[in-house]
Amino acid sequence: MTIKEILKESIENLKKEKVENPVNIARIILANTLKVNKEYLIVHDNEEIIDNVKKQYQNDLESFINGKPLQYITNHQEFMQMDFYVDENVLIPRQDTEILVEEIISISKKINKNIKILDLCTGSGCIGISLAKKIENAEVYASDISKNALQVAIKNAKNNNVKINYIESNLFENIDNIKFDIIVSNPPYIEKNTILNLPKDVQNEPKIALDGGVDGLDFYRKIIEEATKYLKTDGYLCFEIGYNQKESVCNLLKNNKNYKEIYSKKDLFNNDRIVIARYI
Numbered sequence: 001m002t003i004k005e006i007l008k009e010s011i012e013n014l015k016k017e018k019v020e021n022p023v024n025i026a027r028i029i030l031a032n033t034l035k036v037n038k039e040y041l042i043v044h045d046n047e048e049i050i051d052n053v054k055k056q057y058q059n060d061l062e063s064f065i066n067g068k069p070l071q072y073i074t075n076h077q078e079f080m081q082m083d084f085y086v087d088e089n090v091l092i093p094r095q096d097t098e099i100l101v102e103e104i105i106s107i108s109k110k111i112n113k114n115i116k117i118l119d120l121c122t123g124s125g126c127i128g129i130s131l132a133k134k135i136e137n138a139e140v141y142a143s144d145i146s147k148n149a150l151q152v153a154i155k156n157a158k159n160n161n162v163k164i165n166y167i168e169s170n171l172f173e174n175i176d177n178i179k180f181d182i183i184v185s186n187p188p189y190i191e192k193n194t195i196l197n198l199p200k201d202v203q204n205e206p207k208i209a210l211d212g213g214v215d216g217l218d219f220y221r222k223i224i225e226e227a228t229k230y231l232k233t234d235g236y237l238c239f240e241i242g243y244n245q246k247e248s249v250c251n252l253l254k255n256n257k258n259y260k261e262i263y264s265k266k267d268l269f270n271n272d273r274i275v276i277a278r279y280i
Contacts, residue, residue, distance in 0.1 A: 001054060004045040006030065010061055017065050029064065032074045033057040067200035080130040084156050089148035091209040093126040096267045097186055100240050100274045101130045103265060104184055107236055107276070108135045111181055117141065118178075118230065120171055120185040120223060123209055125153030125164065127184055132162040141178070143169040146208060171219075172226045179232045186240035187219035188212045216242060220249050228258045231279040239275045246272035253277045 001009075007026050014022035031038045033056050034049075049057070060073050071077045071092045077084050079093040080101055086092050108115055108131075115138045119128035122142035132140040142164050144150050150166050157164045167174055189212040195203065202210075212218050220239065227237050237259065241249050246264045253259045259277035267273035 001049055002046050003030070003041050003049060006049055006054065006057065007041065007045075010057075013061070014065070019065065025064065025070065026061070028070065029060050029073060030057055033060060067204050069201045069204060072204070077124075079126045080134070082130065082133065082160050084124050084126050084129075085152060085159065086124050087152060088204075089146060089206060090124040090152045091205050093124055096269075096271075096273050097127065097240055099265060099267050100184065100186065100238060101127055101134070103274055103276060104131055104182060104236075104238055105134050107182065107238075108138065113137070114139060115182065116178065116180045117182045117184065118143070118175070118180045120183065121145075121187045121209070121219070122153050122166075123149050123186075125156045127186060128153070128164055129157050129160050129162050131184075132157075132164055133160060139165070141165040141167065141175070141180070143167040143171070143175060145170045146206075149206075149209075171222055172230060175230060178230065180230055180235060181232055182236045182238060183223075183227050183231060184238040185219070185223055187223065189216045189219065189240075189242045189245060191216040212242075215248075216245060217248055217252065220245075220252055224252050224256050224259075228256075228279065233279065235279045237277045237279060240273060241275050243271035243273070246275065249275045 010026040011022045027038045027041055069092055071086050072088055075085050077086050077093050080098055084093055117131055117138050117140045119142040122128050122144045128140045128142035132138055147168055150168055154166055169175055188210050190210045192211055192214055195210055250262050253262050258280055260280050261278040264272050264275045
């Protein structure tokens with residue numbers, strides 16, 4: 001079977017499954033299986049595919065149809081114009097989160113000195129690595145409770161040529177007595193009872209990175225309370241939030257009485273996406 005023939009067959013199968021952009025999906029997965037770029041498929045469309053490669057491609061295609069995210073099949077996701085390795089141990093970086101990174105870069109320009117940043121629940125490492133790459137005078141620490149997630153983050157830091165101080169920790173548990181200028185977190189924030197209503201591919205991402213408790217706010221409560229021991233005076237606490245959590249997270253910060261200048265910003269789809277506060 002040639003590249004042209006197997007693509008035609010797989011595109012028809014994807015159409016039957018009502019997959020969006022079937023042509024693009026078929027080409028991305030085949031290019032990944034063959035370890036070539038998509039242009040190669042066009043130029044060499046009459047090339048024969050050997051049986052074991054064909055089998056691997058068909059298995060990957062079936063996995064995608066059954067809900068495995070494309071990024072876990074290719075092990076790649078772009079974020080802040082950088083390439084990140086991702087697998088089943090980490091949440092897939094989203095474009096929405098770039099709003100948070102860009103806001104912290106803007107905040108960093110107000111701090112005219114070397115900056116210490118802590119990225120809690122780092123996952124793939126996309127936030128901390130992007131900040132280390134984009135902020136010249138930043139010393140970045142990052143933590144996660146998952147050892148497997150940290151291995152992915154370490155791989156990504158190396159691939160993107162940045163130095164990060166990684167710590168296996170349940171939030172602040174193993175963080176030394178360090179004071180930070182900025183603490184940032186994109187914590188699990190999905191309401192426990194709504195996880196089963198998420199799209200099939202999202203449900204295949206690690207539950208530990210999604211489950212924010214009954215009301216989705218468990219991690220915000222803990223971080224807001226404990227961050228006061230680790231923030232410098234006038235330091236910043238920066239969160240990504242769910243589209244419907246702006247009022248709840250802002251109220252948690254206000255009720256704590258240790259934060260000021262609380263504000264939020266929307267993402268490109270006009271959803272409330274980040275909340276920023278300053279430690280008094």
